[in-house]
Amino acid sequence: MEKAILVGIITPQQDEERTKEYLDELAFLADTREIQVNRRFVQRVPGPDTNTYVGSGKLQEIRQYIIDHQDDEEQRIDLVIFDDELSPRQIRNIERDLNWRDNKKERSEIRVMDRTILILEIFLRRAQTSYAKTQVELAHLQYMLPRLTRMWTHLDRQRGGGGTNRGTGETQIEADKRIIGQRIALLRDELKRIDRQMATQRQNRGKMVRVALVGYTNVGKSTLMNLLSKSEVFAENKLFATLDTTVRKMTISNLPFLLSDTVGFIRKLPHHLVESFKSTLDEVREADLLVHVVDISHPNFEEQYEVVERTIHEICQDDKPSLVVFNKIDAFTYTPKEEDDLTPIRRENISLEELQHTWMAKLQDDCIFISAKRKDNIDALKQRLYERVKMIHIQRYPYNDFLFENYE
Numbered sequence: 001m002e003k004a005i006l007v008g009i010i011t012p013q014q015d016e017e018r019t020k021e022y023l024d025e026l027a028f029l030a031d032t033r034e035i036q037v038n039r040r041f042v043q044r045v046p047g048p049d050t051n052t053y054v055g056s057g058k059l060q061e062i063r064q065y066i067i068d069h070q071d072d073e074e075q076r077i078d079l080v081i082f083d084d085e086l087s088p089r090q091i092r093n094i095e096r097d098l099n100w101r102d103n104k105k106e107r108s109e110i111r112v113m114d115r116t117i118l119i120l121e122i123f124l125r126r127a128q129t130s131y132a133k134t135q136v137e138l139a140h141l142q143y144m145l146p147r148l149t150r151m152w153t154h155l156d157r158q159r160g161g162g163g164t165n166r167g168t169g170e171t172q173i174e175a176d177k178r179i180i181g182q183r184i185a186l187l188r189d190e191l192k193r194i195d196r197q198m199a200t201q202r203q204n205r206g207k208m209v210r211v212a213l214v215g216y217t218n219v220g221k222s223t224l225m226n227l228l229s230k231s232e233v234f235a236e237n238k239l240f241a242t243l244d245t246t247v248r249k250m251t252i253s254n255l256p257f258l259l260s261d262t263v264g265f266i267r268k269l270p271h272h273l274v275e276s277f278k279s280t281l282d283e284v285r286e287a288d289l290l291v292h293v294v295d296i297s298h299p300n301f302e303e304q305y306e307v308v309e310r311t312i313h314e315i316c317q318d319d320k321p322s323l324v325v326f327n328k329i330d331a332f333t334y335t336p337k338e339e340d341d342l343t344p345i346r347r348e349n350i351s352l353e354e355l356q357h358t359w360m361a362k363l364q365d366d367c368i369f370i371s372a373k374r375k376d377n378i379d380a381l382k383q384r385l386y387e388r389v390k391m392i393h394i395q396r397y398p399y400n401d402f403l404f405e406n407y408e
Helices: 016-032 056-068 088-098 115-126 130-150 153-157 170-204 221-229 271-276 301-316 359-366 378-396 398-407
Strands: 002-010 035-044 079-082 111-114 210-215 246-252 255-261 289-295 322-327 367-369
Touching: 002 016, 002 056, 016 035, 016 115, 035 056, 056 088, 079 088, 079 115, 088 111, 088 130, 111 115, 115 130, 130 170, 210 221, 210 301, 221 246, 221 255, 221 378, 246 378, 255 378, 289 301, 289 378, 322 359, 322 378, 359 367, 367 378, 378 398
Parallel strands: 002 035, 002 079, 079 111, 210 255, 210 289, 289 322, 322 367
Antiparallel strands: 246 255
16 A cells, blocks of 8 residues: 555644544545555644645655655655645645655655545546546546646656757647647547436436435445445445445335435535536436435534535525435444533534434424434334425326325
């Protein structure tokens, strides 16, 4: 496995606890990409440095750590991963400062990655269908295009001809940009063709009610999908286990509807991914009912909930009927606060029962608490789904109302 250092910052807008959580998530992303994290570096700054993200002093500290461990097979660093998207200028400066030459070794090759390229590489590895591969390749090329100049170190020996003003490797880089630009154009045309096919497929499904599972990545959507529809969608305790939308026909009490499992959302989701996965997200846009799955055992599930709600609003541009499913109640833990403890009450001091009486109580029939792993409260969830789907069906086909009354 490649070995990496994680780098984050503490700012007035992002306190130390939040930074730790973000780095925990970044470490989970690295593990998903099969990268071993050996060390974390955090710098307190007013804001990201425009040249080196963390400032030259912290960068020299990171460089010294890499040098000190370069002869240790277990500790030698291959990657330095930053928790935010870096500009081409930042990447160029960071790589220049972290790589060196000496009399004993040739130039070191420490790769610099940011959160965006890490997510893109995970998507590249996870994509299974030609559609997903096309979407991910497009997003990857769009991200890499403005950053080409840092990639072509083999062009250092190429110089412009005599009497010209061409820079190092300029001609080759321009040629590469043209090739990538042409590839991007081809991928966009391919996506348009596939989009038309998928739109036709959605139309051919008829007027059945569509229910879409949405939520933060790794909250248990695929596990719930398998449980409800008795299918075998790939589920794993990794981020972005599901990239392709899976649609299954499901029937509850003789009422059929379509249930889809969609790609999970995440904080700081790369813009290029959102754009290239637009058609995959059409399942969300065209759904009649959204089932928002939330991992209530996560320390900051409320922020994850808000991230998903905000992203859905950007995708749909309107309010859709939704049902919030708080999953993983079996993994929920808390530590009762001592009576003489004067510190503020935190998430880990609140019980599940107490949480249910906070803002969640306002959701009333629009939320339910389950454990997909232990199958707790699944029958109640199915009943809730039946009631919601039935309501949508009756609104769409009012003349069938008497059939439900007669059936009941």
